[in-house]
Amino acid sequence: MSICLRRREFIAGLGSAAAWPLEARAQRSAMPVVGVVNGASADVSAERERAFLKGLSEGGYVGGQNVTVEYHRLDGRYDRAPALIADLVRRHVAVIAVSAAPPAVVITAKAASRTIPIVFAVGDDPVKLGLVASLARPGGNATGVTTLAQEVDSKRLALLHELVPKAVRVAALLNPTNATNAETTLEHVQEAARVIGLQLQVLHASTSREIDAAFATFGRERPDALFITGDAFFGSRLVQLANLAVRDRIPTSYAAREYVAVGGLMSYGANLADAFHQVGVYTGSILKGAMPADLPVVQASTTTTIFMGIFGG
Numbered sequence: 647m648s649i650c651l652r653r654r655e656f657i658a659g660l661g662s663a664a665a666w667p668l669e670a671r672a673q674r675s676a677m678p679v680v681g682v683v684n685g686a687s688a689d690v691s692a693e694r695e696r697a698f699l700k701g702l703s704e705g706g707y708v709g710g711q712n713v714t715v716e717y718h719r720l721d722g723r724y725d726r727a728p729a730l731i732a733d734l735v736r737r738h739v740a741v742i743a744v745s746a747a748p749p750a751v752v753i754t755a756k757a758a759s760r761t762i763p764i765v766f767a768v769g770d771d772p773v774k775l776g777l778v779a780s781l782a783r784p785g786g787n788a789t790g791v792t793t794l795a796q797e798v799d800s801k802r803l804a805l806l807h808e809l810v811p812k813a814v815r816v817a818a819l820l821n822p823t824n825a826t827n828a829e830t831t832l833e834h835v836q837e838a839a840r841v842i843g844l845q846l847q848v849l850h851a852s853t854s855r856e857i858d859a860a861f862a863t864f865g866r867e868r869p870d871a872l873f874i875t876g877d878a879f880f881g882s883r884l885v886q887l888a889n890l891a892v893r894d895r896i897p898t899s900y901a902a903r904e905y906v907a908v909g910g911l912m913s914y915g916a917n918l919a920d921a922f923h924q925v926g927v928y929t930g931s932i933l934k935g936a937m938p939a940d941l942p943v944v945q946a947s948t949t950t951t952i953f954m955g956i957f958g959g
Contacts, residue, residue: 678740678933679714683730683755685747685878691719694746697919698926705930713740713933720747722879724823727751735759741929744790745922746878748824749775756788763932764788767921769795769876770830772943781943789938791924793916793946795876795901799831800838802914806871806899807842809912813870813897815845819860821877823852831875854883861890869896876901876915884908906952916946 682698684691695717699709709715716739718730727747734742735758742759744752745767752766756777764787766777772792778784781792807813818835820828832848839846847869849860864872874880874887881902888910891898900906901915924944932938 677712677714679716679737680741680743680929680933681716681718681734681739683718683720683727683734683742683744683747683751685720685722685724685745685751686881691717691746694919694922697923698743698745698929701923701926701928702930704927705934707930707933720751720878722821722877722882724748724751724879728754731755731758735762738762741765741932743925743929745925746881746918748878749777749826750824752777752788756786760787762787763938764790765925765928765932765938766790767793767918767925767946769793769827769916775826778943781945783939784941784943785939787938789928789941789943791921791944791946793918793921795827795831795916797834798915799834799875799901802899802901803835803838803844803873804842805914806873806897806912807844809899810871810897813844815847815869816871816873817847817849817864817867817869817896818873818875819857819880820848820850820875821852821879822850824877824879827877828875835873835875852879854886857883857886857890861894864896865894872896872898874898874900874905884910903952913952921946 702713707713720726731742731754739762741763742755743765744755749768749770752764752768753775755764766788767790768775772778773780777788778786816839820832822828836846849863851857851860872891880887881904884905885908888905888908892909898911900910900913902918903913906913928941931941
């Protein structure tokens with residue numbers, strides 16, 4: 647009798663041991679999933695994603711422990727966004743966080759789901775874009791941060807002129823596939839150029855080859871300075887842009903400090919790491935039960951200005 651009991655206990659123990667991996671997998675799958683859609687490339691995303699995780703941890707959530715964080719980097723390929731967002735919606739993720747991407751990507755996410763919370767970081771006015779009802783009371787399922795990128799572009803052009811006071815003709819490089827951003831930025835920059843008294847030449851690029859072609863034009867026409875608009879695609883090509891500007895000795899202003907880290911002359915703009923941190927904070931709050939409708943949109947105010955000394959050495 648005792649032998650039979652021990653045999654049954656042994657077999658039962660084997661069954662329990664076999665169930666452990668299944669239970670562990672079930673626990674992992676039960677963790678909420680946050681889909682992070684980042685318009686930039688890995689080259690410029692590491693610091694910002696660390697800032698996001700720090701903000702998330704302040705709400706008590708740590709990736710791999712009690713939340714699954716999925717990073718999806720568009721690398722400036724905005725055409726990939728609709729299929730990606732459709733997949734996140736199909737899988738009913740807990741939160742969709744969209745950062746360093748065109749407003750169209752956030753608009754796509756909002757159109758795809760009226761129930762999944764969306765936390766964004768956009769450069770334009772989210773009320774104007776139709777993402778929220780108001781900054782103080784967003785309503786709906788979206789909230790986040792506005793970096794006011796287009797508004798600081800006017801200041802950035804003025805700083806470029808201070809750095810190159812003899813500049814008369816300034817070229818501006820825009821990405822036409824990021825239509826909303828390009829249009830709004832151009833309006834601000836054209837008005838700022840008129841006030842300062844600059845002649846503005848506008849060129850477009852949405853591929854590496856088109857960037858090379860634009861710089862070939864600069865080489866022929868020799869503008870006094872160059873203004874690179876803030877865009878995740880340009881961020882994914884920051885080494886190419888910085889190297890070409892140095893090669894052609896064109897004083898150039900950029901929207902993010904990562905360009906300066908690889909040899910660019912000057913950057914001025916919102917601190918995107920701070921914006922990502924706030925997106926993480928809001929994501930954590932929503933995972934704890936807060937409603938996006940009740941979380942006011944934060945207006946980013948921190949800016950960074952970096953100069954790399956006298957251009958051209």
